Amino acid sequence: MIGPEELLAACERAVGRAQALGAEQVEVFAESGLSTEVELQKDDIHTASTSDETSFGVRVLRGGSQGFATVNGIGNLEAACSEALAIAAVAPADEFNQLPDPRAVERFERVPDAALRELRVDSLVDLAGSMLAEVRARDPRVRIDTGGVAASVHSRALASSTGIALCEAGSEASSHLFGMAVDGDDVGSFDYDSSTVLRADALAPALSGLTERFVEKCLGSLGTRSGESFRGTLVLSPEVVQSFLLGDLLPVLSAKAVRTGRSPLAERLGQSIAAKALNLIDDPRLPEGTASGAFDREGMPTRRCVLVDRGVLQTFLYDAYEAQRAEVEPTGHACGGAAALPRIGTSNLLVSPGDTPYEKLCREPDRGILVTRFSGQSSAITGEFSGVVKGGFLLRQGERVPIRETMIAGNLYDLLHSISGVSSELTNLNGCALLPAIRVEDVSITAG
Amino acid sequence: MTPVDSDELHSPEPVPIEEVRATLRDCLDAHGDFVELRFHQKVVRSVAFEQGRLEAATLRRREGTGVRVLHGGTFGFASCGSADPAEVRATIELARAAARASSTYRREKVQALAGRELARGHFEGEGFDELSGRPLDEKIELACEAESKARAGASSITHASCGYNEIYEGKAIVTSDGADCSLRLVRPEFRVSAIAERAGERQVGFQSVGKTGGWNCLFRDKSARQLGDEAVQMAVELLEAQRPHGGRARVILAPSIVGLLVHEAIGHTVEADFVASGSVAAGKIGKRVGSELVNLYDSGESEFLEGAGGTLPVDDEGVITRRTPIIEAGVLTSYLHDRESAARFGVMPTGNARAWEYSDPPLIRMRNTYIAPGEQDFEQMISEIDDGYLLEGPRGGQADSTGEFMFGVGQARRIRGGKLAELVRGVTISGIAFDVMHSVDAISRDFHWDLGSGYCGKGQPAKVDAGGPYVRCQVMLGGDQ
Helix, strand or coil, rough: CHHHHHHHEEEHHHHHHHHHHHEEEEEEEEEEEEEEEEEEEECCEEEEEEEEEEEEEEEEECCCEEEEEEEHHHHHHHHHHHHHHHHHHHHHCCCCCCCCCCCCCCCCCCCCCCCHHHHHHHHHHHHHHHHHHHHHHCCCCEEEEEEEEEEEEHHHHHHHHCCCCEEEEEEEEEEEEEEEECCCCCCCCCCHHHHHEEHHHHHHHHHHHHHHHHHHHHHHHCCCCEEEEEEEEEECCHHHHHHHHHHHHHHHHHHHHCCCCCCCCCCCCCEECCCCCCCEEEEECCCCCCCCCCEECCCCCCCEEEEECEECCCCCCHHHHHHHHCCCCCCEEEEECCCCEEEEEECCCECCCCCCHHHHHCCCCEEEEEEEEEEEEEECCCCCCEEEEEEEEECCHHHHHHEEEEEEEHHHHHHCCCEEEEEECCCCCCCEEEEECEEEEEEEEEEE | CCCHHHHHHHCCCCCHHHHHHHHHHHHHHHCCCCCCCCCCEEEEEEEEECCEEEEEEEEEEEEEEEEEEEECEEEEEEEEECCCCCHHHHHHHHHHHHHHHHHHHCCCCCCCCCCCEEEEEEEEEEHHHHHHCCHHHHHHHHHHHHHHHHHHCCCCCCEEEEEEEEEEEEEEECCCCCCEEEEEEEEEEEEEEEEEECCCCEEEEEEEEEECCCCCCCCCCCCCCHHHHHHHHHHHHHHHHCCCCCEEEEEEHHHHHHHHHHHHHHCCCCCCCHCCCCCCCCCCCCCCCCCCCCCCCEEECCCCCCCCCCCEECCCCCCCCCCEEECCCCCEECEEEHHCCCCCCCCCCCCCECCCCCCCCCCCCCCCCCCCCCCECCCHHHCCCCCEEEEEEEEEEECCCCCCCEEEEEEEEEEEEEEEEEEEEEEEEEEEHHHHHCCCCCCCCCCCCCCCCEEEEEEEEEEEEEEECCCEEEEEEEEEC
């Protein structure tokens, strides 16, 4: 692994090389990381692995034309400069293709955890072994299909011909479990849980929490029966809020989706797009956030950004190109790694808690479905969604009955306006989302 | 500004893969343990147009050597970003250390690796040089033209995009027990999408194709223009379409949906690692799992038609790929194996060990999965349905260990009184895979590969293909209440 300062020096050298080859503007972004992982399969330790890789992404501009090439290995960096220029030589020009000038970047102090850097493969194997034992001890009916524990240290750097020169380092440890419960002939559906922490001393408690949640989820899908068909209430778990509700909404908040006409919310800035109970914030400077950082993929400063306030759309997400076209300041939302051109995205997501305890949120409806996993198709362009509730429960007069083969269908944008409750509890999802459960109304539900 | 020296702007040649193989062979030495060395260079060239703008023209080059060492009944894996002998030898030691660390905990040791048919020599895929020799500006022009024609395809079209990718792969695989092979192949992909809008309502049309082979193979069945026209037509027609009423329905699945069904709902449940974890296919070898009309296979070769997107002559353990019968005459005949699972199940490996890139260890993955053609006439199959649907155009899907599946359908056309009728939209179908296989009562004589532009996800992505004939069966349809 290459440290942040050395990585930045390599980026700066490559900027000079690409300029010497004829580039008018150059941006070189680099990532370097050392990671160790222990993989679980079939309730057993499977493979321990290590990897050490450094990648570079070179973006060049010449006569308004842009080329991008990415390589791994510092020895291939010069070739990447040539390849990016070869692409720019045949790409059509765009007058807005320009790299951003430097902006002041406020420090975001995060020293990589020394203990995590020293964590050896033997220690990770011990942790993975204890995770296996804990799942078995909690309930022998739960089977781990795959899982893992991983630790990594990494650095990133960015240099550009416009004068940007930034670098930072980080570390994290993550774990995940994927599997199902089997009780005789009763095979539950697949379920999944994961956790990400920033320090070695947080890893063991995180693993314990992970096994507890995973076992509970898997057991919840045993003994399922057919649900019921009706139009009515859904309670979306924080995981489903993240993957389904926000997973569809966020892409259409990007300024690119607005510019290209893909976003149905293009004309809705300052207008209500959801019930008043919804407040959505992107915070890339969250001290414990796993997606936190001082600068974005283009070297623009990051800042806390309210996206939706009491249901009203506050802003779109801009990278340097879209900001230039829209004649606004970039919002620091250029995302991604060295292996691709920057794309627009968010960092740590927060939805403000409501005032209804989770249990009450589930108990209040006469009839409804608790959705803990959604497997289906949805389109933010049309708003339509349709799919199967996995690991779901029928909520009826305070009772919670596990159900199978229940399909839901509707429209995302109607759903946002139909929010009837937000839980007062927040769940931390991999350190990059703090989300409540959300209750929505008037959804088409079809039992198998 | 310094003028551009055109000599300096030529992309470097692909790595000489057979020379790399010789280098790796020298690194094997005598280690005592089983050692597998796999150099993998992947070069991906991508072009994307959207609303008249070239959004991306990129080249991604990633290469390195993945090393597996079997020590103390456990695999250790490590990778390095080159085929440099000193780096590869150091990486072998890292992999050995990783294996040693985990072997104390692993309960079920790897006793042996199955395989008597390990590959030797070089395997050259179709179209590699032809596609790499074709100028980049021609590919940019194609995507530009397809996007602009789709955007102008109908008055209701408000948005269009087009993407072209080509994925070049060069691999060299050597193992201490005799595999010694290299391969090169290329997989191009092309996709067009269009959005139609009317009175605030929007619908998306989408067409894509992906092959293992060259340019002519990619556009053999349909030109870029035809694919664009079909995407436009789909978006426009869907504006008129209503949602279906939910419930159980008699349907005819088009080859694309058959492909998705056999991949998601059957293929994953017969991957030996899922079987060992208790998938619904466990213990069902030799048992009836479907109608006797059903013959289902997974193959590294491109059966019936050239260019299937998951075609692979040798897997990433150096095992020659063959056609694997999964279901024959409705009876489950085989799981899909790597060398480790094959030894555990007491069978031969099926050539299904695949790694996405050099830094990924091989997993059991599908290749080209399909139902074999039957003897029915497609028109006849429609005429025998009084009330049902013809389902075409997969929109993604998932399956569960129980065989329960769900996937989206792009175009669902109603069948009334034995005739094709109106289009419906927003359709999701679900069911239990083997129940659906039991409900099959007709299979057509046709055959198409139709999933070649897709990727399968299982921790790592994999390029796969799937397809088959038209299949008549019963499924659950998601819709309004």
